Amino acid sequence: MRDKDLSASITDSLQKVEVGQKLIMNFSGLPVPITIKYSFAGGWVVSQTLIPGMPLELVRGEDGHLECIDVTFHPAEGIRLTD
Numbered sequence: 001m002r003d004k005d006l007s008a009s010i011t012d013s014l015q016k017v018e019v020g021q022k023l024i025m026n027f028s029g030l031p032v033p034i035t036i037k038y039s040f041a042g043g044w045v046v047s048q049t050l051i052p053g054m055p056l057e058l059v060r061g062e063d064g065h066l067e068c069i070d071v072t073f074h075p076a077e078g079i080r081l082t083d
Contacts, residue, residue, distance in 0.1 A: 003072070003073060006071045007068075007069050007071045010036075010056070010069050011066075013025065014058060014060055015060075018060065019062060021060055022057060022058070023056075023057070023060060024055050024056070025056040026056075027050075027055075027056070030073075031076065032052065032073050032076040033073075033076065034050050034071055034072065034074065035047055035048065035049045035050075035071075035074065036049075036050065036056065036071050036072075037069070037070040037071075038066060038068075038069055039066075039067045039068045039069075039070070040065050041064065041067060049074075
């Protein structure tokens with residue numbers, strides 16, 4: 001499930017931080033893995049998967065390079081015994 005509101009919230013928070021400063025965000029709610037995809041100018045795309053309890057840490061760079069941030073929540077089924 002893609003979360004547009006959370007994507008916008010991360011982008012807005014990052015824009016409020018001064019260039020070169022670190023932004024640390026902790027998430028609460030359902031303990032599910034999330035993938036954050038960063039799209040940069042020039043076609044670069046970086047994906048990062050956070051496990052529950054892991055904070056998101058970003059250092060703000062110059063304007064004009066980060067084009068978009070997408071956040072996707074992954075369903076978690078817990079630990080299962082496999083055959």
